[in-house]
Amino acid sequence: MNKRRISKAIKIGEVTIGGGGPVVVQSMTKTDTRDVRATIDQIKELEEYGCELIRVAVPDETAAKAIVDIKKGIKIPLIADIHFDYRLALAALESGADGLRLNPGNIGEADKVKAVVLAAKDRGVPIRIGVNAGSLPVTVNRELGIAEGMVEAALEQVQLLESLDFDLIKISLKAFDVPITITAYQSIADKTPYPLHIGITEAGTPRTGIIRSTVGIGTLLWLGIGDTIRVSLTAPPHEEVTAAYEILKSLNLRQRGPALVSCPTCGRTEADVVALAQAVEAELARIDKPIKVAVMGCVVNGPGEARDADVGIACGKGRGVIFKKGKKVAVVEEKDFFTALMKEVEGL
Numbered sequence: 001m002n003k004r005r006i007s008k009a010i011k012i013g014e015v016t017i018g019g020g021g022p023v024v025v026q027s028m029t030k031t032d033t034r035d036v037r038a039t040i041d042q043i044k045e046l047e048e049y050g051c052e053l054i055r056v057a058v059p060d061e062t063a064a065k066a067i068v069d070i071k072k073g074i075k076i077p078l079i080a081d082i083h084f085d086y087r088l089a090l091a092a093l094e095s096g097a098d099g100l101r102l103n104p105g106n107i108g109e110a111d112k113v114k115a116v117v118l119a120a121k122d123r124g125v126p127i128r129i130g131v132n133a134g135s136l137p138v139t140v141n142r143e144l145g146i147a148e149g150m151v152e153a154a155l156e157q158v159q160l161l162e163s164l165d166f167d168l169i170k171i172s173l174k175a176f177d178v179p180i181t182i183t184a185y186q187s188i189a190d191k192t193p194y195p196l197h198i199g200i201t202e203a204g205t206p207r208t209g210i211i212r213s214t215v216g217i218g219t220l221l222w223l224g225i226g227d228t229i230r231v232s233l234t235a236p237p238h239e240e241v242t243a244a245y246e247i248l249k250s251l252n253l254r255q256r257g258p259a260l261v262s263c264p265t266c267g268r269t270e271a272d273v274v275a276l277a278q279a280v281e282a283e284l285a286r287i288d289k290p291i292k293v294a295v296m297g298c299v300v301n302g303p304g305e306a307r308d309a310d311v312g313i314a315c316g317k318g319r320g321v322i323f324k325k326g327k328k329v330a331v332v333e334e335k336d337f338f339t340a341l342m343k344e345v346e347g348l
């Protein structure tokens with residue numbers, strides 16, 4: 001892995017982004033922000049999954065005002081996502097938003113951005129300049145290509161913010177196209193000191209979206225680029241958080257929660273290993289102990305293949321062997337596979 005790019009550190013609420021610190025996992029609510037109860041419930045669920053920053057859409061003034069009450073019910077910092085109307089950014093700041101995300105392509109004239117920047121500066125609230133390939137400002141030179149166009153759009157806004165003596169900046173350059181996204185982030189990484197929020201936008205449903213996101217985000221992280229990530233999925237937001245951690249765990253960048261080792265099954269398998277592995281995975285998602293759990297399809301190779309697991313099960317016909325650190329500790333009936341394994345997990 002390339003040496004990590006050390007960016008300028010900024011703080012969103014109590015969470016530090018950049019400066020060589022841990023890559024921060026964030027997500028976005030999918031509830032109507034005006035529905036305070038539903039939004040709090042979704043954020044609290046995301047907190048259980050380890051989400052560290054939450055972004056909410058602010059489509060109107062009622063949503064901006066709802067931030068006051070939403071913040072009372074949650075623990076993690078909240079970022080207000082603003083499009084088109086700079087007055088909503090001002091209202092969100094007024095309501096106590098810990099961060100703002102602005103799309104320079106649709107906020108409009110510099111004096112509107114300026115009003116927001118001055119209000120954010122007063123409160124010490126960072127702003128993410130969030131450029132999307134699909135909504136580049138008309139001023140951008142399209143002959144440069146989309147990746148460089150996104151970089152130019154972001155740098156134009158960076159200059160505007162810096163001219164107002166504001167440097168609590170974070171940048172994102174998202175596209176659906178993975179090579180364009182990687183090229184854009186590589187380009188801007190050398191041109192600014194600010195932390196980068198990385199992700200692949202509108203990546204799709206979990207089946208394809210996790211793959212697209214993993215290739216894009218994983219490649220950038222491998223190149224040493226990226227301070228906070230969001231996996232965008234057409235799915236409940238906790239799936240975004242789970243996928244984000246799996247990407248970070250795969251690269252040994254974060255260790256939150258268990259790792260599940262499960263065999264692909266083969267002609268030796270004599271139990272429903274797929275259903276068992278899925279049930280165990282769902283249960284483990286809310287646990288934050290950094291343990292390794294194995295679900296294996298046979299007693300012949302299972303314990304050996306998962307030797308370094310903290311706890312595991314090797315399923316045979318009607319019976320399974322529970323093992324710890326590769327050593328057999330119990331034999332259980334098929335109906336008890338799940339409960340026996342989870343009992344061992346809880347005891348770790």
Ligand code: SF4
Nearest residue numbers: 263265266297298301
């Ligand atoms: S652990 Fe056993 S059942 Fe699973 S893939 Fe390996 S040999 Fe097949």
